[in-house]
Structures are given as C-alpha cells and as structure tokens.
Amino acid sequence: MGRVSGKPTGIFITLEGGEGSGKTTQARRLCERLTAQSLDVLHTREPGGTLLAERLRSILLDHSVETIAPETEAYLIFAARRQHVDHVIKPALARGMTVVCDRFSDSTMAYQGYGRGLDLRALRTMNDWATGKLAPQLTLLFDVPVSIGLGRRRGRAATENRLDRETERFHRKVRAGFHALARREPRRIMVIDSARPLESVAQAVEALVMNWLKTYRIPTSKRR
Template sequence: MTGPGFPLETHSRFITLEGGEGAGKTTVLEALCEALRAQGLEVVRTREPGGTPLAEMIRSLLLDPAHEPPAPETELLLVFAARAQHVRETIAPALARGAWVISDRFTDSSYAYQGGGRGLDAAFIGELERRAVGLRPGLTLLLDIDVGQGRERARGRDQAPGGGGPDRIERERDEFFQRVRAAYRARAAAEPARFRVIDASQPAQAVADAAVTQLRAWQEREA
C-alpha cells in the first residue's frame, strides 16, 4: 500500500531481472534485449547499483572490498541514493520517450539483500521506495537457483581470466544468501501478477528461452 502523497507507479515497459549470485542474469538480459530490438523497439539496458555516472560511483563504494564495510543502514541508503538518481536520469526519461527499459536488479533486490540478508525492516525499505523511487516494474523475472549451485557458478566466473574476483557482497556466507533467496521467493509468492519465477539451474540457453517466452506473453497481455 502506498503512503499519502507518495504513489508508486507501475510501468508495463519497465522489466527487471532479479536473483542471487550465479543465476545468469547477464545472459538473460542480452536475450531479452535482442528479442525486443528484433521487433524494432528501442531498449535501454541498465543495472543496479548503477545506471548513471553518479550511481556507478556509489556502486564502487558499495561493492569494492577495499572500502570500509558499511553498516546495513548505510548500505541501504547508498543503494537508494543510487536508485533515485538512476530513475530520474535514466529510467524515467527512457520510459517517457516510449522505450523499453530492462534493468539488472531494482528495488526487489533491496528487500532481498538488505531486508532478508541484513535483517532491515521491510517497512523502512517500503518507505524509501515510495519517497525516493516512486516506480515499480510491470514485470519482474526472478531467476531462482540453489545457493550452492549459484555460488559455484559465480566462483567460476570470478576466477576466469579478467574476472576480477568476488566483490564485497559476493564474499558473504552461504547463510546470508539463503536468507536472500527466501526473501525473493516470498516476494514472488506475494505478487504473482508481477513476478515470473524461472528455474535458473537449467542450461543458460534454456533459461534465456524461458525468459523470452515470459516477455512475449507479457507483451501479448499488455497489448
């Protein structure tokens, strides 16, 4: 429920990808963008934290393990500072001109990581969502994968040449990611009209195909 004077707008051309570590969001993101561009549509591909020069600087503060570890509340507020900038400078202008926007993570990640993982109050996160963001995706694809399998994939990616190693969040313990996954699944169960849960333990191409199928079904529904 939105607070007085702070409505949340849901936009049908705004699609988000969510999931834990190693879920394969990058591959799915590319497939979704290709599917939309093949229809002659403008697509803005973006990510969180990030999506603008200032938001990318905040991302570096949040994820670089060389920096001072932020308190949970500091982490949450920095994420929302980046998100507020992201919405105003990138997402909202793109939607206003008729483009589709696909974002690797959005506010659901705060409910999962800072809410489920860090134990911060969901009501506090919801208040920030209403006051600082004001926007919700029409469709959210949750790439769900067992924590152990996902982390093994992520380790392989980080150890590959040019992988760069794990960031500060990726260094958390399995118990943290179990709480993150549980929070994601709870949100998907509570909002079945917006969420589509995809089994991300499948081969990458199968996951991408399933995501594109969900996108096309969404387009038909919203046409």
C-alpha cells in the same frame, strides 16, 4: 510506442535473483530479442546507470573500504536509485522505450531486508521515496540454488566483491526473501528456474516475455 493520454507508455522490466543466477546473461539475450521485435530498448543495471550511481556501486562492491553498516548500505543504494530513476529510467519510459534493468527494488528488499535483517516496512517506505513509486510492470526472478549460483560466479573467475564474502547462509536468506516477494506479487514477479542450461533458460524467458507482451498490449490498445 507513443503516448496514451499524455502518460508515458514505455515498458519497464526488471531481472532479479541471487549471485550467478544468470541475470546479466539473460538480460543481454532478452534485449536482443526485444530489439528484434522493433522495440526501442534500454539495457541498464543497479546499483548504477548514471555517473554518480556507478561511483556509488564501486563503493558498495569494494571490500577494502571500512565496514559498511546495513543502514549505510541501504542509503547508498537508495541514493543511486534516485539518480538512476530521475536521469535514466523515467526519461526513457517517457520516450516510450522498453527499459530492461538488471536488479532494482526487489534486490533491496531481498538483500537489505531479508538478508541483512533491516525492517521491511521502513525499506518499502524509503524505496517509495527513492523511486517516486515507479515500479516495473514485469519482473523476472532467476531462481537457482545458492551453491550453484555461487559456483557459477567462481567459475567465471570474477573479481571478488563485498557480497562474495558473505556466508552461504546469508545468500539462502536472500533467496528465501525473493521467494516471499514473488508470493506477495505473483502477477508481476515471474519465477524462472535458472538451474537449467543457459539455452533452456533463454527459451523460457523468451516464451514468458513474448506471451506477457501480448496480454500487456491489449489493454493499451483498448484505451485508444
């Protein structure tokens, strides 16, 4: 993809949802599918995506460090996001790439806002500051009951991280938070029932994204 009137024309897609909802699995599949469509794809994740941001990620997921206040956690996430946006996401979009990001701003609203109880308006303001108001054009929200998602993570025998030590109640608040975000922005955030088998989720993602790409590209070509 090229540029339209000097503006970057890359597409920014984020994948969101609770623990074990299938984000990483489906991100990989989606990237393969988009690459097959001749799109130049960048697959990245949050927190992370740059050297500094990945270091902050390790701290955030490490349960052996001292107790982390919710506010500290939010600041670290925003610090990582700024690095990621400046060094990776914006340059890729400026080159016309399709950026697929595993978690982004909605996770902060869901976890730090709805989950930890930090003020949503303050978080939005700080997030705008961290992103320079860069927002995804499309967000896929992988929705799965908390017990299923946590069960999948345990099944994977992944190394336990700080968030795994949270209560089910916390994860239920996060899930309700994601639902609230989706109600607020129904055009951007598409909810995908992720309790289904992996293949059927992948098919739903493919149908949704391919359809979205068609409608997304029409206004772009009209401007030319």
